[in-house]
Every structure is written in structure tokens, then in C-alpha cells.
Amino acid sequence: MDFTVEIKDMIAMVVSILCGGAIGFEREYKNKSAGFRTIILISLGSTIFTIVSQHGAQTDDRISANIITGIGFIGAGVIFKDKISVHGLTTAAVIWTSAAIGMTAGIGYHALALCLTLITLGVLLMVTRVERIIAQLQKEQFLSVTFRDPNFHQIENLESVLQAKGLILERIEIAKDDDHLIVIFKVSGKKELLVEMSETLATRLEIISFS
Structure with missing residues (x-):
């Protein structure tokens, strides 16, 4: 490998560090698991x-292709689910995107790598504002509730409580x-x-479980 190629590769690594550092700073600032x-x-x-x-010796682009598979394992490690929601999907996507930016720098497209970094940061910084706007819109979800006793009055009582809080309910299915x-x-x-509905359901004694 000649000296010119070595300098080019070193520049690629520096660009990669700068790009990863910029995105990592945002993740660290928001106290995410991948900082x-x-x-x-x-x-x-x-x-x-x-x-x-x-x-490398016996050059093979399968090495580069397998980066995607390896990054998938790392991304899966930051995703976890509780009874209500899934956490870590954005961080996993950032890991995947950071790897793609690193690959872009590795093939010599330094300007493109920097541009992609700015776009990624723009998305991450704008997402909070967009989520606030979405939060003001009506959303729908399915709710499964298991009542302790086979008393239909419990259903009506729960509907009255949730409707009083401003929610709209529609019964889809009832089973015993x-x-x-x-x-x-x-x-x-x-x-x-x-x-708030999840908090209310958690305090209702007549409810065994909900999801």
C-alpha cells in the first residue's frame, strides 16, 4: 500500500471519529445507553x-457487507420492552446509521459522511418538537383488560371513568x-x-391485568 493511500485512509478514520463524536455527543447529552x-x-x-x-489481503467485500449483520446484534442489545412500551429503538437506529456513516467515510466519501452526520443530528434534534406536535393529535390503541369477576357493571364503570378523562372507548370483544x-x-x-389511562388502570382493584 503506498503512502497516498495510507493518508487517505487516515483521513477517513478522522472523519469517521468526528462524525461519530458529533452523533455520540447528542446521545450522551440525552443520557442514552449508547453514548x-x-x-x-x-x-x-x-x-x-x-x-x-x-x-486487505484477499480483498473481499463480504467483510464490509457483514458489518450490517454485526451492527444488528449491537442494536438489538439496546432494545428492551416493558409491559407498556418498547424502549431503545431510536438508539438502535442511531447505531445502525452511525455504522453506515462510518462505511461511507471508509470508501472515501468524506463530504457525504459529514453531510449524513448533519442530517442525522437534524433528525435527532427535531424529533422532540415533532413528538410534541404529534402528542397533541388523537391517537388510537387497543386495550385488553382482564376483570377479576364476571360482572358486566365493572365494564360500564371503567368506561365511565375513562370517558370522564376525555378518552373515547369502543368495545371490540368480550370473552370469559x-x-x-x-x-x-x-x-x-x-x-x-x-x-394517564395506564396509571388509572393500575390502581383499579377489579382489574387483574391489562395490556
Whole structure:
């Protein structure tokens, strides 16, 4: 490998570190699981593997292609689910995007890598404002509630409580299982009302479980 190629690859790694650092700073600032150092290493690692796939012995672009598979495992590690929602999807997507930016720098498209970094930061910084706007809109979700006793008055009471909070409910299905009533609702309302609904359901003694 000649000196010119080595300088080009070193520039690619520097660009990769700058791009990963910019995105990682935003993630670190928001206290996400994949922060400053992690994103830098992901971006830099992708760049190095891309360079190796171009200049290494027995050059094979499968090395570069397998970066996507490897990054998938890392991304899956930051995703976790609780009973109400899924967390970490955005961070996993950022990891995937950072790897792509690192690969872009690795093949020598430095300006494009920097441009993609700015676009990624723009999306991450704008997402909070957009989510606030979306939160003001009506949202729908399906709610499954298991009542302790097979008493239909419980359903009407729960509907009255939730409707009083500004939610719109529609019964989709009612079933009975081992002396328990299982009711599926379609619920419409603003995001904050849907979050408050989960808190309300958790305090109702007549409800065994909900999802």
C-alpha cells in the first residue's frame, strides 16, 4: 500500500471519529445507553472494516457487507420492552446509521459522511418538537383488560371513568375465561391521556391485568 493511500485512509478514520463524536455527543447529552464513546467506536470500527475489505489481503467485500449483520446484534442489545412500551429503538437506529456513516467515510466519501452526520443530528434534534406536535393529535390503541369477576357493571364503570378523562372507548370483544372477563377496547385520545389511562388502570382493584 503506498503512502497516498495510507493518508487517505487516515483521513477517513478522522472523519469517521468526528462524525461519530458529533452523533455520540447528542446521545450522551440525552443520557442514552449508547453514548459518546460507543458511537465513536461503532463509526470508527465500520470505517476500519470497510478499509480492510478494500485493501486487505484477499480483498473481499463480504467483510464490509457483514458489518450490517454485526451492527444488528449491537442494536438489538439496546432494545428492551416493558409491559407498556418498547424502549431503545431510536438508539438502535442511531447505531445502525452511525455504522453506515462510518462505511461511507471508509470508501472515501468524506463530504457525504459529514453531510449524513448533519442530517442525522437534524433528525435527532427535531424529533422532540415533532413528538410534541404529534402528542397533541388523537391517537388510537387497543386495550385488553382482564376483570377479576364476571360482572358486566365493572365494564360500564371503567368506561365511565375513562370517558370522564376525555378518552373515547369502543368495545371490540368480550370473552370469559375461568370466571374472569376479558374485554378488548379501541381507545382514542391524546398521548398524555393514554399514559394517564395506564396509571388509572393500575390502581383499579377489579382489574387483574391489562395490556
